[in-house]
Amino acid sequence: MEKRNSLVKGLLLFVGTVMLSACGASYQARSMDVQPSTLVDQTVLQKGGDDQALYRYVNPDVKISDYTKIIIDPVLIVKDAELDAKERENYQKLANNALVYLNQELGQDYQIVTSPEAATMRIQFAIIDADTSKPARNVLSSVSPIGIGMNLVKYGATGKQSGVGEISAEIKVTDAMSGMLIGAAIDKRVGGKSPKGIVDTWYNADQALLYWAKQVRYVMCNHRGGSNCVKP
DSSP: OHHHHHHHHHHHHHHHHHHHHTOSSEEEOSOOOOOOOSSOOGGGOEEOOTTSOSEEEEOTTOOGGGOOEEEEOOOEETTGGGOOHHHHHHHHHHHHHHHHHHHHHHTTTSEEOSSOOTTEEEEEEEEEEEEOOOHHHHHHHHHSHHHHHHHHHHHHHHSOOTTOOEEEEEEEEEETTTOOEEEEEEEEEEEOOOTHHHHOTTHHHHHHHHHHHHHHHHHHHHHTTOSSOOOO
16 A cells, blocks of 8 residues: 555656646757758757757857847748648748747847848748647646546657647858858747647747747857856
């Protein structure tokens, strides 16, 4: 009996830990399939470590501190030609929001400009794929004992909970004058069990875009030796 109680307590602790760790708007996926890319030369990418994109590259010969201005291109939608009108409308909203987030975050540290000039970086960002949360499945997998059990099985196997949204994206940073590659990354995030993801089915994807904008600012701050870098 004592052994059984210990097992039950251990299971409950595991369930609580998983649920609490995944209650945020999004978290990084365990892995992703890297397909032919719109922006990024995959041959230069390396697997990222903790708090880094799943695949990334940073040019070791570039000093980020040399740059004071930035151009942020309109956000691309990689699978635009495959989308129907409604899907394209939703993807475009995500792309528009991503552009706003990048301007909000990077505008705190850099002068935003629209044409190449000295000491200027160019940011190119593309949404590779995105999917909505599924409200009914999300709720059932959060409150029903059977649903919670199935959710844990799926989370353990795939790193993604049941009924949540997801999004993958790529980013490339170049010297705006020469085109020299400064950095690049490909990443994927999946939704947590935030209640807002039930009301707004694109909430998880949108919050992932906000996270990436903050992360780009944080990474650039670290690479230029900033003392007040804000981790997202």
